[in-house]
Structure formats: structure tokens, C-alpha cells
Amino acid sequence: MRGFKQFLMQSNALALAIGVIIGGAVGRVVSSLVNDILMPPIGLLLGNVDFSGLFLNLGSTSYVTLSEAKKAGAPTLNYGLFINTVIDFVIVSFCIFMITKIAMRPSPAPPGPATKACPQCGEQILAVARKCKFCTSPV
Numbered sequence: 001m002r003g004f005k006q007f008l009m010q011s012n013a014l015a016l017a018i019g020v021i022i023g024g025a026v027g028r029v030v031s032s033l034v035n036d037i038l039m040p041p042i043g044l045l046l047g048n049v050d051f052s053g054l055f056l057n058l059g060s061t062s063y064v065t066l067s068e069a070k071k072a073g074a075p076t077l078n079y080g081l082f083i084n085t086v087i088d089f090v091i092v093s094f095c096i097f098m099i100t101k102i103a104m105r106p107s108p109a110p111p112g113p114a115t116k117a118c119p120q121c122g123e124q125i126l127a128v129a130r131k132c133k134f135c136t137s138p139v
Contacts, residue, residue: 026095051081053067066078
């Protein structure tokens with residue numbers, strides 16, 4: 001058990017576990033955003049369509065709502081739920097893309113030492129130099 005604890009603390013396993021937990025929480029938030037905030041106005045614009053209730057009945061009996069078909073155990077293709085899931089996926093993917101883009105941004109390079117041009121040869125030398133390393137003239 002001690003070896004396992006040491007593995008968890010010394011490797012990226014702990015960071016991975018934290019990432020999975022946070023990712024699951026963000027996924028639930030995004031699902032709520034899609035289902036409760038985005039899809040109702042989109043459905044309203046498309047003529048009062050509730051995407052979560054869109055389905056194709058594969059059975060011979062007709063059902064008005066998806067919940068009726070599920071209650072009866074009828075085979076259905078739930079393409080409305082699939083549309084919600086695809087939108088959910090796109091939003092999560094975009095968020096991960098933005099986080100990765102921000103996290104992977106290269107840090108600015110530290111400024112180099114100050115330089116000046118040699119008055120004799122014009123080459124760049126250190127600003128604190130007393131002699132040019134190219135033409136050996138005093139500066």
C-alpha cells in the first residue's frame with residue numbers, strides 16, 4: 001500500500017485524477033447549459049421544437065412522446081438527444097481547446113543583455129564592454 005501511495009504522490013496520477021473529477025463536473029455544467037439554456041431558445045426559433053423529445057419510432061405502434069415510447073419499451077432512434085449530446089461535445093471540446101491554448105502559450109523570453117554598436121566597426125557589443133571584441137578598439 002505504501003508503494004501505491006508513493007506512486008500516486010510522485011507521478012501525474014494525482015493530477016490526472018483531479019482533472020477527471022473536474023472534467024466530470026464541467027461536463028455536467030455544460031450539459032445543463034446546453035439542455036436548459038441553449039436548446040430552449042433554439043427550439044423556440046425553430047417553431048417550438050423540444051430537441052430532447054425528438055425521436056423516430058422503429059416499432060409498429062404509434063407514440064406521441066418519447067416518454068410514452070420508453071414506457072412501453074418501444075424501439076426508438078432518439079435523434080433529438082443525440083443533437084443535444086453533439087452540441088454538448090462541441091462546447092466541451094471548445095473549452096478544452098481554449099484552456100490548452102492558454103496553458104501552452106510560450107512564456108516570453110527573458111531579455112538579453114543590453115548591447116550597443118561599436119563606434120569603430122559597427123558590430124553589436126555588450127553595453128558594459130570597454131573594448132570591442134571584433135576590432136579590439138577601446139569604447
